[in-house]
Amino acid sequence: MYKVTKVMLSEEDILNKVKEIAKNIENDFKGEELLVVGILKGASVFVADLIRHIDLDVNIDFMSVSSYGNSTESSGTVKILKDLDVDIDGKNVLIVEDIIDSGLTLSNLVGALKTRNPKSLKLCTLLDKPQRRKVNMKVDYVGFVIEDKFIVGYGIDYAEKFRNLPYIGIVEDVEA
Numbered sequence: 001m002y003k004v005t006k007v008m009l010s011e012e013d014i015l016n017k018v019k020e021i022a023k024n025i026e027n028d029f030k031g032e033e034l035l036v037v038g039i040l041k042g043a044s045v046f047v048a049d050l051i052r053h054i055d056l057d058v059n060i061d062f063m064s065v066s067s068y069g070n071s072t073e074s075s076g077t078v079k080i081l082k083d084l085d086v087d088i089d090g091k092n093v094l095i096v097e098d099i100i101d102s103g104l105t106l107s108n109l110v111g112a113l114k115t116r117n118p119k120s121l122k123l124c125t126l127l128d129k130p131q132r133r134k135v136n137m138k139v140d141y142v143g144f145v146i147e148d149k150f151i152v153g154y155g156i157d158y159a160e161k162f163r164n165l166p167y168i169g170i171v172e173d174v175e176a
């Protein structure tokens with residue numbers, strides 16, 4: 001039975017970091033418009049908090065890509081399940097992810113979105129597990145670098161559960 005066994009990042013830890021990332025984004029895009037692209041479903045909570053601390057002309061959109069299903073291991077393939085509603089030609093695009101693990105999801109997405117001719121394309125993730133990286137990639141805004149543990153909460157799931165936790169916790173298979 002899967003249970004949250006430890007709190008890794010509290011609500012307060014997360015909020016402080018969200019504000020810090022938002023200010024960095026704000027400084028980097030001063031006087032510019034920004035399209036924030038959240039990756040569903042995991043990044044939805046992060047996007048909602050992040051945009052409220054960015055004092056710029058911000059638009060939002062979401063994409064859905066297939067990832068882990070009900071397993072804790074990546075399949076290594078990425079498919080666009082829901083594309084953007086808007087054309088990103090000539091726009092500053094900021095892709096917002098919940099967590100980067102192998103990096104396959106984001107590197108595939110970056111490749112796909114680059115062909116659409118955005119003015120700029122940057123990456124932001126709340127969490128980063130660099131130990132598990134399979135592809136080299138530059139991430140512009142990273143919240144927390146974490147160890148290789150399966151985590152949930154703050155939008156992030158295990159088998160669609162635990163997304164509603166206000167904190168980020170480690171989930172483990174424990175005896176019922």
Ligand code: IMP
Nearest residue numbers: 042074099100101102103104105150151
């Ligand atoms: P990547 O393609 O391996 O980088 O996978 C990134 C995606 O896998 C994230 O957007 C998450 O949806 C999911 N993922 C990676 N690590 C975890 C985790 O520890 N808990 C829950 N989901 C995870």
Ligand code: MG
Nearest residue numbers: 039040042098
């Ligand atoms: Mg995700």
